[in-house]
Amino acid sequence: MHIEPGIVNGAKIALSYVTAAGAATYAAKETFSTLRANGPASFVMRSVLATVGVFLFFEVLPHFPVGVSEVHFILGSTLFLLLGAAPAAFGLAAGLLIQGVFFAPFDLPQYFINLTTLLVPLFALQALASRIIEPGTAYVDLKYGHALALSATYQGGVVAWVAFWAFYGQGFGAETMVSVLSFGGAYMLVIGIEPIADLAVLAAAKAMRGLNSTGLVTPRLYNAAKA
Numbered sequence: 318m319h320i321e322p323g324i325v326n327g328a329k330i331a332l333s334y335v336t337a338a339g340a341a342t343y344a345a346k347e348t349f350s351t352l353r354a355n356g357p358a359s360f361v362m363r364s365v366l367a368t369v370g371v372f373l374f375f376e377v378l379p380h381f382p383v384g385v386s387e388v389h390f391i392l393g394s395t396l397f398l399l400l401g402a403a404p405a406a407f408g409l410a411a412g413l414l415i416q417g418v419f420f421a422p423f424d425l426p427q428y429f430i431n432l433t434t435l436l437v438p439l440f441a442l443q444a445l446a447s448r449i450i451e452p453g454t455a456y457v458d459l460k461y462g463h464a465l466a467l468s469a470t471y472q473g474g475v476v477a478w479v480a481f482w483a484f485y486g487q488g489f490g491a492e493t494m495v496s497v498l499s500f501g502g503a504y505m506l507v508i509g510i511e512p513i514a515d516l517a518v519l520a521a522a523k524a525m526r527g528l529n530s531t532g533l534v535t536p537r538l539y540n541a542a543k544a
Contacts, residue, residue: 319387320430320479322423325486330426332485337429340436344410347403347440354543359532363400366533367408368415370396375416383503384496385483390507393439393471394464395515398456399522401535402443409435430482438474445470452542456535457523464512464519472508476501 325333351360370392380389396405410432417425424431449466450459480497487493522528522538529539 371412
């Protein structure tokens with residue numbers, strides 16, 4: 318999902334500062350809500366876990382360039398289901414920054430572009446989860462249909478934002494169109510794999526209910542939503 322250097326240049330890149338600021342503002346609101354509900358210790362622990370996870374997803378799991386970007390197994394819905402929206406957002410932002418500073422400095426000028434691409438779909442996933450998952454259903458009890466819908470929302474959002482940045486930066490030429498379609502097609506692989514990964518992780522979590530009292534996971538993983 319890293320937009321390739323040179324796709325968005327010059328003054329056009331300023332738009333990413335605005336979109337990233339909007340995403341960061343929403344993330345801050347979610348963070349304050351999480352701090353009030355669960356306390357700072359739980360938030361910090363979950364954010365660290367999310368950061369480590371994102372770094373591993375980016376640097377260890379297979380990733381390959383396709384068209385205007387790279388295909389990664391970001392596992393955004395997995396982070397959300399295990400850790401909650403605010404820690405997942407922090408982990409995505411921090412993991413992306415660590416990767417840029419230490420491993421891919423050529424990506425740093427596109428940091429806010431890539432940050433927007435990762436965070437906005439996460440919050441769309443959160444909104445969908447609140448609509449399709451019954452308040453009395455813990456995340457460990459989700460079915461395949463739920464996992465598929467959440468994964469498709471996140472990964473589809475990533476593809477949509479990558480397409481937006483590509484067309485915004487390069488116009489609607491034939492070459493750009495082919496590159497975007499190639500990237501979107503390759504990302505179908507992720508949408509096919511991630512729901513299975515989600516269910517496997519949730520099944521493992523279901524067998525480890527002792528995590529419920531540690532603060533290392535979101536309370537919703539094992540519990541109904543609070544009224």
